[in-house]
Every structure is written in structure tokens, then in C-alpha cells.
Amino acid sequence: MYRLTIQTHFAAAHNLINYQGDCENLHGHNWKVEVQVRAHQLDAAGLGIDFKVLKKEANRLLDELDHKYLNDLEPFKDISPSSEHICRFLFERLSARLNSDNVQVDEVRVWESDNACASYRLD
Ligand SMILES: Nc1nc2c(c(=O)[nH]1)N=C([C@H](O)[C@H](O)COP(=O)(O)OP(=O)(O)OP(=O)(O)O)CN2
Numbered sequence: 457m458y459r460l461t462i463q464t465h466f467a468a469a470h471n472l473i474n475y476q477g478d479c480e481n482l483h484g485h486n487w488k489v490e491v492q493v494r495a496h497q498l499d500a501a502g503l504g505i506d507f508k509v510l511k512k513e514a515n516r517l518l519d520e521l522d523h524k525y526l527n528d529l530e531p532f533k534d535i536s537p538s539s540e541h542i543c544r545f546l547f548e549r550l551s552a553r554l555n556s557d558n559v560q561v562d563e564v565r566v567w568e569s570d571n572a573c574a575s576y577r578l579d
């Protein structure tokens with residue numbers, strides 16, 4: 457089994473809901489996103505899946521969030537746009553796009569700052 461990871465990023469505004477503290481107020485982050493996949497077999501070029509494909513699919517999805525107010529977007533209409541909910545949303549959407557017999561999305565990590573990260577995976 458091979459594990460491959462790409463990093464990308466997006467910038468957006470949000471405010472946590474049902475939260476008491478300064479994060480209930482409008483503010484923004486430059487989120488770093490890590491997408492990790494498992495690959496069972498390698499192709500003739502020795503790749504589980506091309507990093508370019510992973511980055512392209514991740515960035516296509518992140519374009520929906522980039523420079524947006526997350527609370528206004530459909531996935532976060534009824535749930536707080538916390539890093540936990542963001543990484544679960546990304547995991548589910550990327551799994552639908554990328555999963556195949558050979559490749560499965562393993563984990564998505566979302567870094568809200570240099571020292572705070574949430575991740576989501578199926579156990
Ligand atoms: N488990 C989570 N905790 C918090 C989340 C989250 O998504 N999951 N989000 C926030 C807020 O978004 C907030 O913007 C982050 O606050 P904080 O960690 O305090 O960020 P700072 O940059 O202010 O960190 P300092 O190290 O204190 O400067 C809060 N919690």
C-alpha cells in the first residue's frame with residue numbers, strides 16, 4: 457500500500473455558530489489543506505495516481521470555497537464552518553471524485569493556522 461499526500465490552500469472568511477467567544481465574529485483564515493490517498497498498485501510510470509491529478513481535483517473543489525464567506529455556502533448553511541466540518545466536507549466530495557478500485561481518499565487535514573489542524577478519515 458502506498459500513501460500519497462498533496463498540500464494546497466484556500467483563503468476564506470467564516471464565523472463559528474453556537475460558539476461563545478471571539479470566533480463567533482466574522483474573521484478569516486488562510487487554510488492549508490492536505491489530501492492523503494492510498495494506492496494499491498502503481499502504473500507503468502511508477503505512480504499510484506499523478507500528484508497533478510490530485511492537486512487539480514483538490515483545487516477544483518477548493519475554488520468553491522476560495523475567497524468566499526463560508527457560512528453563506530450550501531454545505532455550511534446548517535452547520536458551523538469549523539475546520540472539522542470543512543475537512544469532512546472535503547473528504548466526502550473528494551472521495552466521490554477520486555475513489556476507484558486502486559485509489560481511495562484516506563484522510564483530509566485542514567490547518568487553520570500553523571499550530572491548529574483538524575483531520576477526517578474513515579475508521
Ligand atoms: N476544534 C476547533 N476549535 C476551533 C476552531 C475549529 O475550527 N475547530 N476554530 C476556531 C476559530 O476559527 C478561530 O479563528 C481560531 O482561533 P484560535 O485557534 O484562537 O486562533 P488564533 O489565530 O487566534 O490563535 P492564537 O494561537 O491564540 O493566536 C477556534 N477553535
Ligand SMILES: [Zn+2]
Nearest residue numbers: 470479483485
Ligand atoms: Zn476561524
